[in-house]
Amino acid sequence: MAAIAATDRATQTARWTKKDLLGLRELTAEEIRLILQTAESFREISLRPIKKVPALRGKTVVNLFFEPSTRTRISFELAAKRLSADIVNISPQGSSLSKGETVLDTVRNLEALKVDILVIRHAAAGVPHLVARRANASVINAGDGAHEHPTQALLDCFTIQEKKGRVEGLNVSIIGDIAHSRVARSNIWGLTKLGARVTVCGPPTLMPPQIEQLGSADGGAGVTVTHELASAIRGADVLMLLRIQHERQEAMLVPSLREYRLRYGITRERLTLAKPDVLIMHPGPVNRGVELDSSVADGPYSVILDQVTNGLAVRMAVLYLVSGAPKVEEEEG
Amino acid sequence: MATLLIRGGRVIDPASRRDGRFDVLVDHGKIADIQPAISANGAKTIDATGKLVVPGFVDLHTHLRQPGREDKETIESGCTAAVRGGFTTICAMPNTSPAVDHRGVVDLIHQEAQRVGLASVQVVGAITKGREGRELTDFGELFEAGCVALSDDGNPVADGFLMRRALEYARLFDRPLIQHAEDPALAAGGVMHEGLISTTLGLHGIPSEAESVMVARDLALAELTGGWVHFAHLSCAQSVGLIRQAKRRGLRVTCEVTPHHLALTHEAIGEFDTRAKVNPPLRTEADREALIEGLRDGTIDCIATDHAPHTDWEKEADFDSAPFGISGLETALGVCVETLVTPGALTWSQLIEKLSVNPAKIAGLEGGTLSLGTLAAITLVDPEARWTVDPMAFASKGKCSPFAGQGLTGRVAAVILGDRVVSGGEGASKNSGG
Numbered sequence: 130m131a132a133i134a135a136t137d138r139a140t141q142t143a144r145w146t147k148k149d150l151l152g153l154r155e156l157t158a159e160e161i162r163l164i165l166q167t168a169e170s171f172r173e174i175s176l177r178p179i180k181k182v183p184a185l186r187g188k189t190v191v192n193l194f195f196e197p198s199t200r201t202r203i204s205f206e207l208a209a210k211r212l213s214a215d216i217v218n219i220s221p222q223g224s225s226l227s228k229g230e231t232v233l234d235t236v237r238n239l240e241a242l243k244v245d246i247l248v249i250r251h252a253a254a255g256v257p258h259l260v261a262r263r264a265n266a267s268v269i270n271a272g273d274g275a276h277e278h279p280t281q282a283l284l285d286c287f288t289i290q291e292k293k294g295r296v297e298g299l300n301v302s303i304i305g306d307i308a309h310s311r312v313a314r315s316n317i318w319g320l321t322k323l324g325a326r327v328t329v330c331g332p333p334t335l336m337p338p339q340i341e342q343l344g345s346a347d348g349g350a351g352v353t354v355t356h357e358l359a360s361a362i363r364g365a366d367v368l369m370l371l372r373i374q375h376e377r378q379e380a381m382l383v384p385s386l387r388e389y390r391l392r393y394g395i396t397r398e399r400l401t402l403a404k405p406d407v408l409i410m411h412p413g414p415v416n417r418g419v420e421l422d423s424s425v426a427d428g429p430y431s432v433i434l435d436q437v438t439n440g441l442a443v444r445m446a447v448l449y450l451v452s453g454a455p456k457v458e459e460e461e462g
Numbered sequence: 463m464a465t466l467l468i469r470g471g472r473v474i475d476p477a478s479r480r481d482g483r484f485d486v487l488v489d490h491g492k493i494a495d496i497q498p499a500i501s502a503n504g505a506k507t508i509d510a511t512g513k514l515v516v517p518g519f520v521d522l523h524t525h526l527r528q529p530g531r532e533d534k535e536t537i538e539s540g541c542t543a544a545v546r547g548g549f550t551t552i553c554a555m556p557n558t559s560p561a562v563d564h565r566g567v568v569d570l571i572h573q574e575a576q577r578v579g580l581a582s583v584q585v586v587g588a589i590t591k592g593r594e595g596r597e598l599t600d601f602g603e604l605f606e607a608g609c610v611a612l613s614d615d616g617n618p619v620a621d622g623f624l625m626r627r628a629l630e631y632a633r634l635f636d637r638p639l640i641q642h643a644e645d646p647a648l649a650a651g652g653v654m655h656e657g658l659i660s661t662t663l664g665l666h667g668i669p670s671e672a673e674s675v676m677v678a679r680d681l682a683l684a685e686l687t688g689g690w691v692h693f694a695h696l697s698c699a700q701s702v703g704l705i706r707q708a709k710r711r712g713l714r715v716t717c718e719v720t721p722h723h724l725a726l727t728h729e730a731i732g733e734f735d736t737r738a739k740v741n742p743p744l745r746t747e748a749d750r751e752a753l754i755e756g757l758r759d760g761t762i763d764c765i766a767t768d769h770a771p772h773t774d775w776e777k778e779a780d781f782d783s784a785p786f787g788i789s790g791l792e793t794a795l796g797v798c799v800e801t802l803v804t805p806g807a808l809t810w811s812q813l814i815e816k817l818s819v820n821p822a823k824i825a826g827l828e829g830g831t832l833s834l835g836t837l838a839a840i841t842l843v844d845p846e847a848r849w850t851v852d853p854m855a856f857a858s859k860g861k862c863s864p865f866a867g868q869g870l871t872g873r874v875a876a877v878i879l880g881d882r883v884v885s886g887g888e889g890a891s892k893n894s895g896g
Contacts, residue, residue, distance in 0.1 A: 254782070275666075276663055311664060338658070342658055
């Protein structure tokens with residue numbers, strides 16, 4: 130009991146010390162919990178008639194999206210606005226990003242304009258890390274190649290905690306294109322650090338080598354790999370589906386989308402194997418009729434839209450923490 | 463009249479099995495005498511006490527970038543880097559712009575190297591026109607112009623039929639074809655070794671088999687044709703095993719390994735460190751150990767740098783976009799001493815075989831020995847010197863090195879070409895301690 134109380138206190142007093150949020154691999158469980166707790170305190174702001182607090186007034190956030198994105202970009206934009214930050218959106222079309230300027234030159238120019246936070250999305254893994262090493266501004270990774278998408282995994286953890294009351298001890302199955310998924314990697318790190326048991330499921334062509342060793346760095350159990358959908362569904366508390374991209378067919382990773390659906394698509398019939406209180410999650414956008422049938426995506430187990438709602442609170446928390454602003458409680462007190 | 467006396471050093475000349483304290487006399491640019499004690503008799507004397515006196519190193523695999531990318535390296539900066547690193551001969555790879563696929567480019571490189579007057583520059587011509595893998599170059603013209611080997615390096619000769627014809631036709635010239643062994647389809651899009659670290663970083667991997675299937679194919683073609691294939695920069699255990707068997711069967715095959723593949727694994731990439739982005743990629747500890755074992759048992763004939771300089775702005779990019787390659791000439795010796803001699807994998811004499819004797823043989827050159835009457839190309843090594851790698855002090859324009867900041871033992875004290883002392887080894891490093 131004493132040990133538990135001590136741990137609780139340590140969690141309560143944890144402070145955010147990092148300039149950037151680059152991934153969940155480098156975060157401790159305490160840091161992840163701190164973000165989730167902070168998000169909890171921000172959630173009700175979006176339920177107010179006037180959805181705005183002055184926490185980041187005077188701060189400038191840049192959404193630097195080298196790759197097209199709708200939901201993540203808008204989620205960050207609204208999160209920044211609800212915290213009263215100024216936000217600028219930069220996308221590839223009609224900017225120097227499409228004129229062959231190097232990433233670092235783009236960032237140097239933005240830094241010359243004295244911005245505070247760079248939210249970066251890029252098709253190449255490691256771009257946020259490259260920028261973070263060189264920039265004074267805080268960097269938030271909004272998805273880098275197949276590497277990490279930390280705010281997506283944080284909102285997934287937040288949603289699981291909200292619906293299940295805990296993450297620790299739950300069985301979470303991630304199903305789909307694990308090899309090319311930044312969402313899968315960030316969730317593996319986040320969920321295993323918070324004590325969940327993670328299973329990844331998909332055909333061998335979509336499974337990167339030695340994936341079972343991910344998440345075992347801190348002495349954790351690692352990840353269980355299965356190629357059989359039924360064993361990923363049975364006993365799972367959460368089924369997390371990943372988008373199958375059409376271009377994977379061309380790379381001969383799956384013979385056809387039809388074949389994929391036949392073996393790995395979540396249909397209503399297959400859900401009968403699942404626990405009665407299973408959660409269906411998807412980072413979006415959903416390929417209806419491929420990885421997820423419409424009846425399941427819109428069905429009673431689906432929390433896909435709750436994920437989107439929670440994404441806002443989580444991104445507010447991340448913006449707030451990396452900005453180095455004082456904690457909410459202190460401000461109020 | 464004698465012109466230069468190198469006195470009191472430990473002379474290591476594997477070709478003559480000489481290893482001991484000798485004086486070396488150089489007269490009119492040639493090695494005139496090697497005796498336990500030689501009178502100076504008016505010659506300029508270099509005190510080599512505590513130093514190793516060895517045949518100058520021969521690099522089978524140098525990218526000089528000229529003509530075409532003089533912002534990355536020039537023949538002059540590359541040759542300066544070579545002598546700083548103890549190399550008296552370097553073989554310039556043909557992936558210039560234009561490619562070395564006709565006599566004019568060979569002559570241009572020779573002329574510029576002559577003007578620079580430092581390391582001897584030998585030229586490797588292209589196997590196919592434009593290195594495009596479609597049409598053979600005029601082998602005869604290239605060899606007459608002085609090419610020591612042919613290669614499409616940077617690209618493999620992917621087409622099996624073309625490689626067969628190239629190996630057959632090259633038999634006329636008794637010179638090797640240097641294969642950059644990589645199956646393009648298996649390696650497509652890859653930027654590092656395929657394994658736990660590529661999975662962790664979400665980077666596209668290149669499996670070891672991208673190399674080994676090409677090695678297996680070319681060994682079969684060498685057997686079919688009787689041609690001589692030389693494999694560039696081996697990276698994995700499977701390739702070493704295949705070549706070991708092929709040599710036992712008596713096939714005409716030679717191969718090289720780089721200092722960085724001997725010293726490092728894919729773990730050097732850490733958090734997307736492009737200084738560790740090379741092709742073939744750094745692989746696992748088991749591969750590294752297999753490469754060292756291959757070097758020890760003679761499966762791997764020699765060490766070649768694959769010196770591949772790039773500009774800083776190109777390397778300071780995301781891992782996918784940054785080019786493959788690092789600056790290697792000025793760290794080769796120190797890395798080899800640290801990786802091979804200090805741990806006892808190779809003796810000094812064996813290391814000199816891999817750096818001087820064997821690459822000279824493969825290139826068909828007279829060098830690599832301290833035989834009487836040969837042109838003096840001598841490197842003086844301080845075997846105990848500790849130094850720290852400082853890429854900004856490189857003579858090479860390429861300042862990218864995965865060894866930056868690392869402490870190494872063993873550095874080049876001087877290089878003697880003919881009657882001239884052309885490099886004192888300064889500049890490439892800062893002394894650490896002592």
